[in-house]
Amino acid sequence: VKRRSVIAVVGAAGVTLVAGLYRFTDLFVKHYPPTPYDDLLTRLIDRDQAIKLGRRMTDHFDVGQQAARLRATFASQDLTTAIQADIAAGRLIEMDGWVMPDTLARLSALAAKTTTART
């Protein structure tokens, strides 16, 4: 067996292993069961923390309506822009007393309603 072939096989195995760990474990990235709202929830970089926060949303929360509202919000802007617009306009929600931008609070609540935290 040529030395070059050994290196190629070992390398390919390594890449496959890393790809497998990435895809099928939470070692590099946390994986959540698919939801109909992943287009929204992928905007949350740390979804587990958002879920913990979102559980404290006490207002009535209709998942379908809120998702539609969030999609409308994100049709023309990203999350950062949206929450800065909320802050400037005073669109704020108290979650467990925390004064939060409206969009971020609703997105966190959506995560809590539709996903199970991995931690």
Place this chain on the structure above:
Amino acid sequence: LTALIDARTLPDGQVLTPDLVIIGGGPAGITLAMALADTKLKVLLLESGGTNFDPRVQALYAGEQSSYVALDAGRLRTLGGGTNHWGGWCRPMDEMDFEAKPWLPYSGWPFSRKALEPYYPRAQALVEAGPWIYDQKGDAMTASEGSVLPLGQGGLYTSWFQFSKMRGSVLPTQFGHRYEADLKACANLTPLLHANVTAIRLSHDARKVERLDVATLTGKHFTVTPRWAVLASGGMENARLLLASNDVMKTGVGNQNDLVGRFFADNPVPRDVATLVSFAGPLAPFYGSNQTLDDGAIMRATFAPTATFCRNAKVLGSLSTVEQAEELDQTGKAAVITTAIALGVDASKARAYSLGCGIELAPDPDRRLVLTGEKDALGLPRLKLNMRIADADFDRYRRTLVEMGRQLLASRTGMLRIEKRTREDWLRDWGHHHLGTTRMHTDPKQGVVDADGLVHGLANLYVAGSSVFPSYSASNPTMNLIALTLRLADHLKKVTA
């Protein structure tokens, strides 16, 4: 030197005839006595207590109350009055505090802050709070200690308290002890201790004060017949003495329009009202504790609403102070991480702090002192305080906190959690600032005293102290009432000349 005279040693039945009598030896009374030292007036200062605490004297304060601390708990009946237990917090009232607010009934003073400004430097000197720094130079003077928290554009800003100079490690300036020698040095002043005014006797036409009945707890009685009298007994006793002196005016002196004792106010000072998170790490030390500058000034930062925010959002004064560092719970950590990531801010060094506050209440005529049928050891009817606070008072402060939370997010410097939920949460601590019971107004139907402190309808009875504040501010009243008393002294110098 004149001595402090113990009224218990005077012959029974004596008649004293000063030009001007000051009833009460607290900060207002002592300030006024010293301010009149350069006049030819023969001044008599009557203080109910002695130079030290006496429980029998203190018991004269006892009364009834609802939803408030015991009436003999938040004040001290000794020479120096409330300064014997004050915290030394000083801050001038804001211009906005003097304004009549169209949305707030009974608000506004008969003059602007400009009327007090000439007297603030002297008041600052009397409370020994060092050079005048406050908001004019506070940020710059404390720059070596750290930076103020950037709040950006919005409703709140970092404002500054200064403190009455600490003596050793114990207490701020106590007027009785600090100025005892000065009182003794006033050649025109007779300071009389253990002298309790039990009645203000008016002329038959109810136009002027003719005499005061005075008694000691040892059973001595004597009379004072002054040309002018100044009532400076504190926010509760001023009203009590006026209401109880009802032989000529049946509803009480100055109470022809049923205003004496109404509009009582205090500053609620609830703790742990909110949690403030600073994303960048620890706040500058002047937020959480008093800092002594090189020039001796003692300063502490506070968060105050701007005049523009107060006007637009229809909120009143409040001063929120950082109390202590605290640990966040799991939800708190989640809120900080989620928000910081979304804002694109590194919050790995974030620190959390609890906030306390002092709140201004709206004037309320039904928050009032009335006399009861029970009498004290000198025969004076005791007081009952009907305390109440509107939900709107707390709602206004909550709106202020929400705005602060919004500003922290807007400036990407932190975030805020509002901790108080129920009404009872807010009602645990008081500033013991007794305000408003002989309110000042140019219209006799809306105030007990006029803009000079003269009781409406009377020629020679004035009221000094925070009982004349028609609306209240969140700033602690002591230095402000001293400035107002110095203004009264100037007025008295003119009218008695």
